[in-house]
Amino acid sequence: xxxxxxxxxxxxxxxxxxxxxxxxxxxxxxxxxxxxxxxxxxxxxxxxxxxxxxxxxxxxxxxxxxxxxxxxxxxxxxxxxxxxxxxxxxxxxxxxxxxxxxxxxxxxxxxxxxxxxxxxxxxxxxxxxxxxxxxxxxxxxxxxxxxxxxxxxxxxxxxxxxxxxxxxxxxxxxxxxxxxxxxxxxxxxxxxxxxxxxxxxxxxxxxxxxxxxxxxxxxxxxxxxxxxxxxxxxxxxxxxxxxxxxxxxxxxxxxxxxxxxxxxxxxxxxxxxxxxxxxxxx
Amino acid sequence: xxxxxxxxxxxxxxxxxxxxxxxxxxxxxxxxxxxxxxxxxxxxxxxxxxxxxxxxxxxxxxxxxxxxxxxxxxxxxxxxxxxxxxxxxxxxxxxxxxxxxxxxxxxxxxxxxxxxxxxxxxxxxxxxxxxxxxxxxxxxxxxxxxxxxxxxxxxxxxx
Numbered sequence: 001x002x003x004x005x006x007x008x009x010x011x012x013x014x015x016x017x018x019x020x021x022x023x024x025x026x027x028x029x030x031x032x033x034x035x036x037x038x039x040x041x042x043x044x045x046x047x048x049x050x051x052x053x054x055x056x057x058x059x060x061x062x063x064x065x066x067x068x069x070x071x072x073x074x075x076x077x078x079x080x081x082x083x084x085x086x087x088x089x090x091x092x093x094x095x096x097x098x099x100x101x102x103x104x105x106x107x108x109x110x111x112x113x114x115x116x117x118x119x120x121x122x123x124x125x126x127x128x129x130x131x132x133x134x135x136x137x138x139x140x141x142x143x144x145x146x147x148x149x150x151x152x153x154x155x156x157x158x159x160x161x162x163x164x165x166x167x168x169x170x171x172x173x174x175x176x177x178x179x180x181x182x183x184x185x186x187x188x189x190x191x192x193x194x195x196x197x198x199x200x201x202x203x204x205x206x207x208x209x210x211x212x213x214x215x216x217x218x219x220x221x222x223x224x225x226x227x228x229x230x231x232x233x234x235x236x237x238x239x240x241x242x243x244x245x246x247x248x249x250x251x252x253x254x255x256x257x258x259x260x261x262x263x264x265x266x267x268x269x270x271x272x273x274x275x276x277x278x279x280x281x282x
Numbered sequence: 283x284x285x286x287x288x289x290x291x292x293x294x295x296x297x298x299x300x301x302x303x304x305x306x307x308x309x310x311x312x313x314x315x316x317x318x319x320x321x322x323x324x325x326x327x328x329x330x331x332x333x334x335x336x337x338x339x340x341x342x343x344x345x346x347x348x349x350x351x352x353x354x355x356x357x358x359x360x361x362x363x364x365x366x367x368x369x370x371x372x373x374x375x376x377x378x379x380x381x382x383x384x385x386x387x388x389x390x391x392x393x394x395x396x397x398x399x400x401x402x403x404x405x406x407x408x409x410x411x412x413x414x415x416x417x418x419x420x421x422x423x424x425x426x427x428x429x430x431x432x433x434x435x436x437x438x439x440x441x
Contacts, residue, residue: 005283006300006346027344034303034342035323048301052347076336100412101390103324105336106343186411187325 006048012056015049015163016138022160024049028072029106031099032115051163057110060084062171069167071110075099078109078122088169090125090195093178097121100187110164113149116156117189119214119257123150124195125178126167127211127219134166141165150218175200177274180213181266183257190214191258194246194270198229198278205229210271215250215263222249225271239275243268285345289314290358300346305329307345308355316356316385320414327413330386331355337390337412356385364434368392371430372423379417387413391427399438400431 007024009015018024025046027033037045051057051072058072062083069078078084078095085092098121099107112120113133123146131146135158146167149156158164176197182188193213199206208229210222225246232238252263285307286295298307308314308331320328322341329340332354359365368388371377378384387410394401394409401409406427407420415423 003299003302003306003345006344008283008300008346008349027347029342030344030347031324031339031342034344038322038341045301048344048346050300050344050346053350099324100327101393101409102327102330102337102339102412103342105333105338186408 004045004048006050008050008053010053012054012136012165015051015054015057016136018049019163020138020161021047023047026051026114026163028108028111028114029074030111031103031107032111032117057163057165065171066168067171069109069169071113071164071167072108073110075104075107075109075112075122076101079104087171087174088125088129089174090128090176090178090197091122091169094121094125094180094193094195097178097180097185103187109167113146113167114156114158114164116150116152116154116218118150118153118216118218119190119193120219121178121180121190121193121213123219124193124211124213126169127221128176128195128197128209129169129174130209132168133164134168135159135162136165137161137163143168147221152217175278176209177278179270179274181270189257192250192252192263192266192270194267194274196271196274196278203233205232205234210246212246212250212267214257215252215267217251220249220251222246222271224249234275234279239272239279242275243272246271283346283349285349287348287350288352290354291361298345300344300349302345303341304331304343304345304348304353305340308340314355314357318382318385320382325414326383327386327390328383330389330413332358332389332393335393335396337393339412354389356388359388362392363437364395365389365392367433367437368395368427368430371426371433375422375426375429377418377422377426383413383415383417387415387423391430394427395431395434399435401427403428 007018026049057070061068075095112122178195180190180193195211197209247268250267252260318328320326324339324342331340
């Protein structure tokens with residue numbers, strides 16, 4: 001093993017100062033990073049910045065208008081958060097369905113975002129919940145809407161000297177779902193995922209936000225399907241048509257996990273199942 | 283750096299690089315070889331240990347990350363009544379074949395029973411879904427967790 005010494009900040013100011021060296025790699029839960037390092041036996045490991053003890057990054061704060069999730073919050077903590085269970089069920093469902101107990105106890109939401117995988121399970125929920133990311137460096141901070149954060153598979157606008165320091169979602173009631181499909185229920189990366197946030201005005205859809213995971217170079221919004229659903233009263237015919245439209249919005253590829261043709265079809269199936277469950281549960 | 287943490291109830295301080303994997307720290311420096319390395323990528327659960335009572339893969343944790351924390355390995359069976367009850371149930375239910383997954387299974391099961399003393403069969407399956415067994419077909423492992431639950435509840439009731 002290429003074990004190296006690590007940088008071990010105990011507060012955010014120290015962490016940002018250490019990250020000013022752009023060759024330093026930040027480690028949150030490490031559940032993706034250590035898998036990648038495991039495979040590079042012949043190359044030296046980079047200098048690792050351990051975020052474990054930076055308490056500022058590991059909490060949820062709630063105001064009247066916003067819920068701010070610290071990037072070091074683990075999937076297990078998100079799954080069990082009372083406020084998120086009430087206000088962000090899509091995110092809770094996604095966190096609860098990823099990996100295994102062992103992985104969820106370590107994997108963090110900030111790491112899931114920074115990794116930039118189009119199959120990252122917390123990302124579609126954050127799209128439909130309109131999350132804003134706070135990115136900080138030793139020089140200051142900026143905010144970026146989550147949809148502007150990703151530029152390609154594993155590629156983001158995060159600069160080498162920056163850390164994600166907060167994930168902010170509006171504090172309001174949300175209605176919708178998250179669904180995923182993978183080779184098996186545990187410990188499998190999503191082949192397809194769909195997150196929906198829907199606002200109803202009496203029996204009609206006032207607005208629907210739909211995000212699709214693992215079917216394009218980044219997570220994408222299904223804007224044509226959203227537009228189609230606006231103002232409609234949801235019934236089986238409308239659901240079937242929405243499921244047909246959404247298939248054409250997906251731009252999947254064939255890879256080791258699945259085939260493009262299957263993914264397209266399954267995007268429709270997941271949207272259909274989700275919309276049916278939302279409408280039958282009121 | 284010097285890594286200080288509680289290991290199976292005892293304070294430990296040991297010199298190791300902060301970037302060393304916990305499994306290497308346990309097996310190579312502390313000679314605790316009950317923790318097994320299967321895939322080394324967090325997919326099989328053979329290397330499961332408890333970090334502050336929660337199951338984690340010791341192949342995906344660095345020494346620096348356990349500094350100041352509480353780690354329990356299968357060797358903790360000597361000092362932990364719940365772990366011992368689960369271990370006995372595994373023997374009684376015939377849940378062990380090659381034994382490679384057993385330490386991780388027992389730790390995951392003990393963590394489940396700590397949080398949820400009377401889990402349903404489905405809750406047991408979900409709790410153990412990160413621990414692969416290639417011999418048993420899992421049924422006897424699930425039986426053992428149910429048996430351990432009964433034993434622990436019975437013991438608590440008789441106190």
